[in-house]
Amino acid sequence: xxxxxxxxxxxNKPLEEVLDFYVEIGLEAIEIGTGNYPGTxxxxxxxxxxxxxxxxxxxxxxxxxGLIISGLSCHGNPLHPKATVARKAHEVWRxxxxxxxxxxxxxxxxxxxxxxxxxxxxxxxxxxAPWPEDHxxxxxxxxxxxxxxxxxxxxxxxxxxGVFICFEMHPNFLVYNPETLIKLRHxxxxxxxxxxxxxxxxxxxxxxxxxxxxxxxLHEYGDVxxxxxxxxxxxxxxxxxCYGVLDTKHYGDEPRRSWIFRTVGxxxxxxxxxxxxxxxxxxxxxxxxxxxxxxxxxxxxxxFRKGVAFLKANVISAPPGEITWA
Numbered sequence: 001x002x003x004x005x006x007x008x009x010x011x012n013k014p015l016e017e018v019l020d021f022y023v024e025i026g027l028e029a030i031e032i033g034t035g036n037y038p039g040t041x042x043x044x045x046x047x048x049x050x051x052x053x054x055x056x057x058x059x060x061x062x063x064x065x066g067l068i069i070s071g072l073s074c075h076g077n078p079l080h081p082k083a084t085v086a087r088k089a090h091e092v093w094r095x096x097x098x099x100x101x102x103x104x105x106x107x108x109x110x111x112x113x114x115x116x117x118x119x120x121x122x123x124x125x126x127x128x129a130p131w132p133e134d135h136x137x138x139x140x141x142x143x144x145x146x147x148x149x150x151x152x153x154x155x156x157x158x159x160x161x162g163v164f165i166c167f168e169m170h171p172n173f174l175v176y177n178p179e180t181l182i183k184l185r186h187x188x189x190x191x192x193x194x195x196x197x198x199x200x201x202x203x204x205x206x207x208x209x210x211x212x213x214x215x216x217x218l219h220e221y222g223d224v225x226x227x228x229x230x231x232x233x234x235x236x237x238x239x240x241x242c243y244g245v246l247d248t249k250h251y252g253d254e255p256r257r258s259w260i261f262r263t264v265g266x267x268x269x270x271x272x273x274x275x276x277x278x279x280x281x282x283x284x285x286x287x288x289x290x291x292x293x294x295x296x297x298x299x300x301x302x303x304f305r306k307g308v309a310f311l312k313a314n315v316i317s318a319p320p321g322e323i324t325w326a
Contacts, residue, residue, distance in 0.1 A: 004029025035092035036076030070288035071107035079113030112175035232267030
């Protein structure tokens with residue numbers, strides 16, 4: 001495995017400066033945003049997808065520093081009920097897939113999206129309970145009439161371009177846990193193997209999911225994990241014991257929230273992360289641990305430096321060797 005990082009935390013700096021910083025702190029890979037939520041500060045897929053010169057310059061900037069691109073990120077909501085929002089997310093997604101093929105990158109990271117609860121609604125609707133019954137009707141509409149048809153077409157598109165759709169399992173989107181990821185993987189049919197995971201433990205921890213078990217469960221369905229976000233989450237039981245973990249307070253209101261995102265090692269102990277990394281190794285993931293900084297208690301630089309040091313101390317760098325003692 002390699003230790004890398006998503007560049008979005010450094011959107012205010014030029015890519016070359018970010019790359020130099022990554023080399024200085026000992027990173028081996030970079031995950032680059034291409035539009036939608038990650039922004040276009042370091043790469044605008046729509047602008048460079050048909051510009052071979054700019055593509056060559058991007059690769060040269062990365063590879064000349066001894067780094068690799070672990071994935072291209074275009075997190076968005078192509079299922080949004082507002083046509084303008086959905087269209088923009090779709091256009092960035094398509095351009096990113098085409099760009100990934102031209103750059104020789106297999107992992108394109110995205111969200112599954114979230115539709116409205118019915119035709120004519122204006123906002124996305126995340127259904128989290130089966131009653132009253134109209135919520136199940138909304139869920140059926142979201143899956144059968146919107147998400148499955150859309151991602152069936154896009155899985156075929158991804159297969160044509162030789163890339164994997166790496167969904168980040170994220171609440172407030174249809175795919176938010178291993179069960180919903182596998183549901184969509186099966187539902188799209190022929191090209192279901194293109195529906196994969198950008199596995200981010202931080203969104204699973206606060207749902208009460210055992211992360212190593214979730215990794216093993218996904219492995220039962222094949223080579224599902226194609227990219228990994230190294231991000232932690234701290235649950236504060238002085239809040240969650242009273243109010244639960246569904247929390248809409250601002251991320252900056254840390255003392256009153258039931259959980260917040262943390263840099264690796266500040267939400268869960270080193271033992272937990274060693275188990276996560278070992279389980280990835282055990283199930284055949286030898287890719288990048290891509291640090292994503294969203295720790296509101298640290299500056300990006302401090303969070304990065306602490307996170308990189310933590311990951312480098314615990315990463316398993318090579319695939320398993322021959323067992324010579326048995």
